[in-house]
Amino acid sequence: MTALLYVLLAIVVAVAIWQIASIFNLKGVIATEKDNNTQGILFALFGIFFYGLMIFSFWKYSVILLPESASAEGEKYDTLYLITMLLILVVQAITQFLLFYFAFKYRGVKGRKALFYADSHKLETIWTVVPAIVLAGLVLYGLTVWNDVMDSSDAENPLIIEVYAKQFQWEARYAGNDNELGLANVRNIKGINTMGVDMTDKNALDDIPTRELHLPKGRKVIFKFRSQDVLHSAFMPHFRAQMNCVPGMVTEFAFTPSMTTDEMRVNEKTVAKVEGINKIRAEKGEDPYVFDYLLLCNKICGASHYNMQMKIIVEEEDQFNTWLASQKTMAQVVQ
Amino acid sequence: MSDHHHKETFITKYVFSTDHKMISKQYLVTGIFMGIIGVFMSMLFRLQIAWPEHSFSIIEAFLGHHQDGGVMSPDIYLAIVTIHGTIMVFFVLTAGLSGTFSNLLIPLQIGARDMASGFLNMVSYWLFFLSSVIMVISLFVEAGPASAGWTIYPPLSALPQAIPGSGMGMTLWLVSMAIFIASSLLGALNYIVTVLNLRTVGMKMTRLPLTIWAFFVTAIIGVVSFPVLLSAALLLIFDRSFGTSFYLSDIFIQGEVLHYQGGSPVLFEHLFWFLGHPEVYIVLLPALGITSEIISTNSRKPIFGYRAMIGSIIAIAFLSTIVWGHHMFVSGMNPFLGSVFTFTTLLIAIPSAVKAFNYITTLWKGNLQMNPAMLFSIGLVSTFISGGLTGLVLGDSALDINVHDTYFVVAHFHLVMGVSAIYGMFAGVYHWFPKMFGRMMNKTLGYWHFWITAVAAYGVFFPMHFIGLAGLPRRYYSNTAFPLFDDVADINIVITLFALLGGLAQIIFLANFFISIYKGKKSEQNPWKSNTLEWTTPVEHVHGNWPGELPTVHRWAYDYSKPGHDDDFVSQITPLKEGEEES
Numbered sequence: 074m075t076a077l078l079y080v081l082l083a084i085v086v087a088v089a090i091w092q093i094a095s096i097f098n099l100k101g102v103i104a105t106e107k108d109n110n111t112q113g114i115l116f117a118l119f120g121i122f123f124y125g126l127m128i129f130s131f132w133k134y135s136v137i138l139l140p141e142s143a144s145a146e147g148e149k150y151d152t153l154y155l156i157t158m159l160l161i162l163v164v165q166a167i168t169q170f171l172l173f174y175f176a177f178k179y180r181g182v183k184g185r186k187a188l189f190y191a192d193s194h195k196l197e198t199i200w201t202v203v204p205a206i207v208l209a210g211l212v213l214y215g216l217t218v219w220n221d222v223m224d225s226s227d228a229e230n231p232l233i234i235e236v237y238a239k240q241f242q243w244e245a246r247y248a249g250n251d252n253e254l255g256l257a258n259v260r261n262i263k264g265i266n267t268m269g270v271d272m273t274d275k276n277a278l279d280d281i282p283t284r285e286l287h288l289p290k291g292r293k294v295i296f297k298f299r300s301q302d303v304l305h306s307a308f309m310p311h312f313r314a315q316m317n318c319v320p321g322m323v324t325e326f327a328f329t330p331s332m333t334t335d336e337m338r339v340n341e342k343t344v345a346k347v348e349g350i351n352k353i354r355a356e357k358g359e360d361p362y363v364f365d366y367l368l369l370c371n372k373i374c375g376a377s378h379y380n381m382q383m384k385i386i387v388e389e390e391d392q393f394n395t396w397l398a399s400q401k402t403m404a405q406v407v408q
Numbered sequence: 409m410s411d412h413h414h415k416e417t418f419i420t421k422y423v424f425s426t427d428h429k430m431i432s433k434q435y436l437v438t439g440i441f442m443g444i445i446g447v448f449m450s451m452l453f454r455l456q457i458a459w460p461e462h463s464f465s466i467i468e469a470f471l472g473h474h475q476d477g478g479v480m481s482p483d484i485y486l487a488i489v490t491i492h493g494t495i496m497v498f499f500v501l502t503a504g505l506s507g508t509f510s511n512l513l514i515p516l517q518i519g520a521r522d523m524a525s526g527f528l529n530m531v532s533y534w535l536f537f538l539s540s541v542i543m544v545i546s547l548f549v550e551a552g553p554a555s556a557g558w559t560i561y562p563p564l565s566a567l568p569q570a571i572p573g574s575g576m577g578m579t580l581w582l583v584s585m586a587i588f589i590a591s592s593l594l595g596a597l598n599y600i601v602t603v604l605n606l607r608t609v610g611m612k613m614t615r616l617p618l619t620i621w622a623f624f625v626t627a628i629i630g631v632v633s634f635p636v637l638l639s640a641a642l643l644l645i646f647d648r649s650f651g652t653s654f655y656l657s658d659i660f661i662q663g664e665v666l667h668y669q670g671g672s673p674v675l676f677e678h679l680f681w682f683l684g685h686p687e688v689y690i691v692l693l694p695a696l697g698i699t700s701e702i703i704s705t706n707s708r709k710p711i712f713g714y715r716a717m718i719g720s721i722i723a724i725a726f727l728s729t730i731v732w733g734h735h736m737f738v739s740g741m742n743p744f745l746g747s748v749f750t751f752t753t754l755l756i757a758i759p760s761a762v763k764a765f766n767y768i769t770t771l772w773k774g775n776l777q778m779n780p781a782m783l784f785s786i787g788l789v790s791t792f793i794s795g796g797l798t799g800l801v802l803g804d805s806a807l808d809i810n811v812h813d814t815y816f817v818v819a820h821f822h823l824v825m826g827v828s829a830i831y832g833m834f835a836g837v838y839h840w841f842p843k844m845f846g847r848m849m850n851k852t853l854g855y856w857h858f859w860i861t862a863v864a865a866y867g868v869f870f871p872m873h874f875i876g877l878a879g880l881p882r883r884y885y886s887n888t889a890f891p892l893f894d895d896v897a898d899i900n901i902v903i904t905l906f907a908l909l910g911g912l913a914q915i916i917f918l919a920n921f922f923i924s925i926y927k928g929k930k931s932e933q934n935p936w937k938s939n940t941l942e943w944t945t946p947v948e949h950v951h952g953n954w955p956g957e958l959p960t961v962h963r964w965a966y967d968y969s970k971p972g973h974d975d976d977f978v979s980q981i982t983p984l985k986e987g988e989e990e991s
Contacts, residue, residue, distance in 0.1 A: 082908065085860060088856065089916050102851055103851065104778045104851060108778050111778075115859065119859070122866075126866055126870050127870065130871050130873075134899065136895070137874060137895045137899075139877065150807070153806055157801055160800070161797045161798065161801070164793075165793065165794065169790060169793060172768055175771040176771060176786050179707070179775065180778060186976055187774045188773035189709070189969050190710070190769075191710040191714065192712070197713050197716050204757060204758050204762075208754045208758065211754060212750060212754050215754075216747050216751075216805075218806040219743065219746060219805045259660035260660075301659065302570060302659055302660060303563045304561050306738065306813060310879030313810045315810060315812055315813075317738055317739050319673055320657060321656070321657025321658045321659075321670075321673075322657075322672060324740035325740075350895045359891075362891035364892075367892060369890075370881070371814070373486065373561075374564060374570075375570055377482065378482075378883060379884035379889060
């Protein structure tokens with residue numbers, strides 16, 4: 074594949090140079106009937122290339138796509154996504170076909186007169202009203218999902234975690250036994266208190282700082298995001314979750330993990346994807362890769378933006394509780 | 409005009425010219441020059457994306473101390489990405505496209521001797537030139553040019569501690585853009601005034617070619633939105649240089665707390681996108697206007713649904729000013745606001761769909777003349793649809809969550825505004841080259857240029873959607889830090905090869921363009937058998953456009969293949985025959 078493209082590239086450059094050399098014969102400037110014919114046929118061929126590229130891409134690249142959502146909210150996302158994509162593909166297939174087909178079919182012929190057809194209220198009404206109706210449906214559906222995802226006020230006993238961003242590292246803070254995060258401000262950053270937690274606030278004492286994100290399956294997690302320097306974006310693609318981390322304010326996002334890391338590792342799509350990755354890694358002589366959920370930075374934040382990540386581990390609630398209990402609280406860490 | 413026989417020196421004719429035709433050429437050539445820089449940069453960073461850690465002599469040759477043994481540094485990678493975006497969006501597709509064709513076509517197609525103010529027009533160009541020079545100079549700053557992304561979100565863009573490009577490089581970026589905005593506003597005001605006041609006898613608004621409607625409405629959105637970017641930039645300058653806190657608050661960087669308190673980067677995002685989104689249409693509408701004209705002329709058919717086309721231009725322009733929040737669904741703004749922006753954003757799909765369907769219907773039962781300009785126009789309709797449709801994903805707040813800032817976005821906007829607008833610009837150059845230079849461009853080279861570009865453009869941007877759907881964020885210097893993304897490496901190589909192919913194909917265009925200026929075949933007066941007024945002016949340029957009286961307009965611009973006429977075109981200056989109804 075790669076070699077072929079190199080060859081194509083070389084051919085193109087050669088042709089280009091040859092053509093440039095022949096430019097001094099500049100007589101051909103306006104399309105003749107012969108040009109119309111050739112170019113019309115080329116549009117038909119291009120249409121075939123276009124559909125070929127689409128089909129090839131879907132066939133070849135589907136395996137690299139994200140597996141199904143690992144959060145309850147993300148499942149609604151996936152359905153909405155699927156419907157929207159189908160709609161897009163149908164419209165795309167029809168309109169592009171018409172475009173290339175007309176370019177081919179009506180390529181100019183000498184002496185033929187085009188149809189003088191300037192207006193049709195009927196047609197225009199159809200293609201104003203039909204998209205309007207379809208879009209109204211899409212908007213309503215989309216907004217329902219949006220409100221479901223963004224509104225976490227009715228969550229029962231949610232877990233509250235602060236995710237803290239800085240160049241080029243993530244940290245986290247669990248709210249502890251009282252499930253309430255202590256106050257924090259960058260002005261309190263000192264030594265081991267890297268997130269600037271206000272230790273005079275009694276809610277802060279039982280907070281638990283960590284460098285790894287553990288989440289319990291089946292319990293709603295409300296994330297509170299902060300950043301200490303520039304904009305970052307907490308992106309957790311497997312959970313269909315993303316929110317910017319903004320210095321000077323606290324932003325929020327919530328979801329309910331629905332698949333543990335172990336479950337996701339044996340998920341059919343994940344297995345196929347990991348197999349593909351490991352084949353590539355084996356060729357390069359690298360260690361095999363084992364799937365893990367990730368938190369990535371998705372807002373340009375500086376030189377090492379491309380390597381700002383934190384591992385996420387989703388586990389059963391009792392395992393999670395055991396893990397959390399083994400972590401030191403802020404009070405223990407700072408003293 | 410009184411200065412018909414005014415003696416012209418080299419300076420007044422070629423440098424400080426007030427003639428709109430010369431200014432248009434100045435815009436075009438400057439735009440092409442900036443375009444070469446912008447496209448070349450994209451080829452450099454595509455090399456890095458496809459083969460990270462691989463040593464390239466070309467990178468060694470061009471990047472000086474920003475590279476190490478032929479591998480670019482992460483800082484300069486971000487800088488090149490930033491400047492590529494800035495140059496392509498503002499310098500090529502705003503000034504280069506709109507500046508060239510608004511200047512050339514507004515007076516010629518409405519039947520005016522020149523712009524309302526030739527002097528302001530000249531000032532506008534020279535401010536653009538100055539801002540281009542400053543932007544280019546910023547590339548040579550010791551710490552590198554601006555590197556916070558073309559959206560220059562603070563605090564990254566405000567703090568040199570956060571990224572070296574936010575020092576002198578960013579200062580020059582802001583100065584350059586402030587001058588650019590001044591240039592853009594002078595130009596836009598001139599366009600608006602000229603269209604409203606200087607139309608010749610009979611040129612009613614409802615007889616204007618769609619090009620003029622597009623330029624006119626574009627100018628209005630520019631006047632409404634560019635000043636907001638200027639204020640955003642000024643406040644950023646205050647934060648950077650005078651210690652104010654408009655955008656900054658609670659910042660701890662490199663071991664120290666900064667004094668900033670109470671500002672918010674979200675404010676900047678609002679101000680930026682209040683321009684930033686209309687900017688998409690400032691770039692795109694002129695290209696659509698050009699396409700309307702060229703598709704109609706070369707189909708030998710009236711543009712289908714002329715009034716609907718005007719309506720949709722106006723609707724798009726209006727809606728474009730109230731959708732900016734769709735760039736900020738995950739910025740932390742109130743989710744309710746997100747709902748509103750989803751609603752307004754998806755509304756834009758309606759006039760856009762109308763335009764696409766109208767183009768396709770214009771082709772139906774036409775007699776298509778496959779000139780290079782026509783190929784690019786058909787190509788534009790194709791990329792406009794392909795790119796526009798994925799807007800349904802990104803404009804929907806719920807769906808945006810997981811594709812926001814991924815390569816899916818990059819693929820989307822490159823197709824819908826990048827490639828489409830560039831196609832529009834190429835179409836315009838091929839079509840109006842005879843009007844600009846009195847000579848024709850070579851069609852064979854034009855065909856090669858189009859087909860290679862078309863294959864390359866889809867080869868680059870179609871597979872790119874999949875990388876985004878795999879969850880890969882944009883603006884990553886390399887994906888090697890994530891085994892999860894090892895399987896996109898192959899696609900990235902394919903994309904880069906197509907990008908190099910597409911980039912190199914532009915050499916064909918450059919050769920055709922520059923050689924044809926001097927050696928091209930002499931143009932006839934009306935080579936494309938077109939109806940609009942510019943083709944009633946003499947091939948050799950005269951100051952004041954028409955040697956004698958200004959033409960009188962009797963009909964709209966789209967009487968192609970009208971029954972009852974022998975020719976398949978009827979110039980706008982041809983009076984209605986007895987009993988003939990105006991279309």
